[in-house]
Amino acid sequence: MSATESYLDKDFVVADADCRIRREDNLMAYEMQGGDFKRIPQGSHIRIDAVRVVPTGSNGQLIFGHAILNGTPVGWTSTRNLEGRFVNETLGEVAPEAGASRYGPNAAWSRGKYIGQKTLVSIVDVSLHVERIALETLDAYVRLVDAARADGVSVAINSAFRSYAEQKILYDGFQHHLPGYNKAAKPGSSNHQSGIAFDIPVAGAAGHPVYDWLTRHAPDHGFVRTVSGEPWHWEYRPADAAQAVADNTFKVPGIA
Template identity: 30%
Template sequence: MSTSAIDSVMSRIGAIESRFDASAISEPQPGAVPVVDNGVEFDPFGDVYQNAVRVRDASGFMPAQLGPTDGLIGASGFTSFRPGPAGAGAGGTAAVNAAINGLAGVAGVRPVGGYGSMPVPSSLRGFGNGRIPTEALTPLAAQSGHRLYAPAAASWNNVVTAARADGIQLRITDSYRDYDEQVDLVRRKGLYSEGGLGATPGTSNHGWGLAVDADVTDPATLQWLRTNGPRFGWVEAVPREPWHWEFRPEQV
């Protein structure tokens, strides 16, 4: 058997074993995170926008349409959905550590949107939205060219690892977005408040390194994220944007 064939078999065995090994989604070790191909054609701000929204609406994963057996955390017992306290931040808490390890909550779909203002970590607030220096962010081991706030990066790396074990390859098109990039996005796509797709520059949660745009072209990917993302502290925060996911470990 060739080396490449052996590697392929071992990779498949490792993926299967990781489903039964909680350590597979713990704090990532060097070389432990599967590397994702950057060749992504999905453009969250392009022609696929309406298709992605239709996928969301047609998937049946809206709270009002789900029963207890569908994995939804019902509104009657889901108090942590409420916005967190102003300035609470997302650093150094048990909730953050649980999210990194995929233990922030049980698997199941959460409400789409309605999470309120982002609780920004105190270590980031002093820099300002979209003005965080490169050295204050952490490169994603799972996908080159992207950076996030360190706990969010550790969590997303583990999301990618867990998804890979389930046959899902998660790719992102956007992570931290600096102020100039936010301005350019609004110039090209308009303000969200006016029917466009861009937040007012200086207010985007991408500007805190706490949000990603994921390739949800495949409905199975969106379904997987909705079911498993909250385990790692990630929620679908914007009703019109099923690709936009935010790290809110204290609110899932």
């Protein structure tokens, strides 16, 4: 079992009728076979024994898995071809480097103060991009996702841990009114830098199946709402969640 490389433990079903094999030396190109694309048949059960993430364009990413069919390697294919599309699969740990700076990729901040280095885990978000969450939150998040799935509800994230540099880009974009940038906290002050924040898409909140499920069950798994007016923003705060359960709510006090 590998919690931080979840895909290693699973069977995946090929959902796409046109599941093409990519070239090992160039994942943007296809392998040919007998004058046609080489494909894995729809409905096949495969294993994935390795993953590669390829950046595309300005902000895009494609995730490829190395497929094993009936014990035989058949090559690389897009994980979008698979049932579940790899959402919530973990792709490995990202440990802080020795002597890493407070502005480095694993540096956590809270309320303007550096609070130390976090081991992070790469995880696939709802848009099929790779996010990072703090390793210490992984088990709780997986339990939340599994419990929701058992109730027929798909919980996924669209933003989680942010480094100082990433928050600075968001803040600068906001300050300069750049298109596509929303209100953002100063670098060091975003609650997404501490390693406990998860943005979970809930559309219009109340009435949306994900939101309604979270309001009923998230505190049982250690998650609570912590920001007024941000129904998508949940934090892993076991003590506050236990209090919320006792108080029959899903928010920390004072949140609208």
